[in-house]
Amino acid sequence: MERWTLREFEAAARERLDPAHYDYFAGGAGDEITVRANEAAFARLGLLPRVLRGAAKLQTGVTLLGSRAAMPVLVAPTAFHRLADPEGERATARAAAAAETIMIVSMASTVAVGDVAAAAPGAELWFQLYLQPDESFTETVVRRAEAAGCRALVVTADSPVHGRRERDLRNGFLDLPEHLCCENMRDGDRVRPIVMSPELSWRHLDRLREMTSLPIVVKGVAHPEDARIALDHGISAIMVSNHGGRQLDTVPAAVDLLPDIVAAVGGAVPVLLDGGVRRGTDVLKALALGAAAVAVGRPVIWGLAAGGERGVASVLALLRAEVEQALTLCGCACLADLDAGMVRRPC
Numbered sequence: 303m304e305r306w307t308l309r310e311f312e313a314a315a316r317e318r319l320d321p322a323h324y325d326y327f328a329g330g331a332g333d334e335i336t337v338r339a340n341e342a343a344f345a346r347l348g349l350l351p352r353v354l355r356g357a358a359k360l361q362t363g364v365t366l367l368g369s370r371a372a373m374p375v376l377v378a379p380t381a382f383h384r385l386a387d388p389e390g391e392r393a394t395a396r397a398a399a400a401a402e403t404i405m406i407v408s409m410a411s412t413v414a415v416g417d418v419a420a421a422a423p424g425a426e427l428w429f430q431l432y433l434q435p436d437e438s439f440t441e442t443v444v445r446r447a448e449a450a451g452c453r454a455l456v457v458t459a460d461s462p463v464h465g466r467r468e469r470d471l472r473n474g475f476l477d478l479p480e481h482l483c484c485e486n487m488r489d490g491d492r493v494r495p496i497v498m499s500p501e502l503s504w505r506h507l508d509r510l511r512e513m514t515s516l517p518i519v520v521k522g523v524a525h526p527e528d529a530r531i532a533l534d535h536g537i538s539a540i541m542v543s544n545h546g547g548r549q550l551d552t553v554p555a556a557v558d559l560l561p562d563i564v565a566a567v568g569g570a571v572p573v574l575l576d577g578g579v580r581r582g583t584d585v586l587k588a589l590a591l592g593a594a595a596v597a598v599g600r601p602v603i604w605g606l607a608a609g610g611e612r613g614v615a616s617v618l619a620l621l622r623a624e625v626e627q628a629l630t631l632c633g634c635a636c637l638a639d640l641d642a643g644m645v646r647r648p649c
């Protein structure tokens with residue numbers, strides 16, 4: 303069956319997934335106010351197209367920290383892909399490679415990052431990291447990501463503890479089934495838990511900076527002051543994110559956080575965004591407001607659950623086609639033609 307929108311992929315995924323797993327992927331923290339706000343905020347923004355600008359051949363590629371992507375839509379790091387498809391992150395990475403975009407592999411992947419890379423030759427991979435209080439184990443994982451050929455490290459900073467996911471509590475979904483584990487966390491005979499620690503600080507990030515020459519992206523920045531502090535610590539990009547509404551509930555929508563962070567960063571490093579991107583027009587709004595690119599989390603999971611590698615490829619192709627059409631309708635030939643004057647709030 304042909305699917306025309308991301309919403310249809312979600313419906314197909316919901317039919318196929320174990321209901322507790324669907325809830326894990328779809329849900330968020332508390333009352334899920336932020337989950338809903340992320341999508342609703344995009345819907346509230348209007349786009350003002352420009353006309354008769356003689357836009358020539360369309361160009362949608364971006365280069366981020368030396369990695370090339372054919373479109374400004376990346377695969378956000380999400381955990382546990384093997385709950386959605388037996389090939390798991392291997393399938394996602396192959397689809398990302400076919401779409402010529404960057405996949406950010408989660409530290410909580412159910413296929414080891416080295417095996418993800420081996421399964422998808424030509425894929426541009428970045429690696430998402432939760433800094434561990436045991437810094438020597440953080441280093442072990444960083445070396446695994448480097449050995450796999452990952453080109454950047456994305457440090458998730460919005461998780462000093464796990465968010466309170468009430469759907470998971472209700473469903474009793476607390477851990478992966480027996481046959482799956484977080485493969486990157488293997489340590490000899492055991493698999494370590496991913497530790498979330500409120501004691502982590504910028505000092506830990508400084509030590510990561512000394513540990514590796516890979517560019518570091520800080521993910522989960524909401525406050526403009528934190529964006530400024532991040533610049534002082536030599537980071538290479540900032541990712542505006544509220545973790546898809548899965549950590550602190552009632553954080554404003556990601557796209558509503560964006561303008562103040564773009565202003566605080568002042569062009570010093572690229573600003574990325576995730577949360578609620580479901581349409582090509584959402585991508586354009588974020589870019590017009592100053593994002594260098596966006597990432598999608600749940601839509602990739604829905605593609606994977608609905609149709610494995612082909613499902614993810616379809617989701618990414620759909621987004622790309624929507625970006626191209628919306629860009630043309632806006633009178634733009636390239637992403638740089640977008641500017642904040644083309645976004646009106648609220649519509």
Ligand SMILES: Cc1cc2nc3c(=O)[nH]c(=O)nc-3n(C[C@H](O)[C@H](O)[C@H](O)COP(=O)(O)O)c2cc1C
Pocket residue numbers: 326327328340378379380381408409410430458521543544545546547548576577578579597598599600601603
């Ligand atoms: C099921 C699921 C698992 C996630 N796992 C991770 C993770 O392991 N690491 C991380 O930094 N973010 C994780 N995230 C957050 C995503 O990277 C991203 O911020 C969020 O999904 C973006 O919102 P969207 O789903 O509306 O696109 C996860 C999100 C979901 C939905």
Ligand SMILES: O=C(O)C(=O)c1ccccc1
Pocket residue numbers: 381410496545548
């Ligand atoms: O579910 C999540 O959002 C997430 O970030 C996570 C973190 C650690 C382990 C599993 C999932």
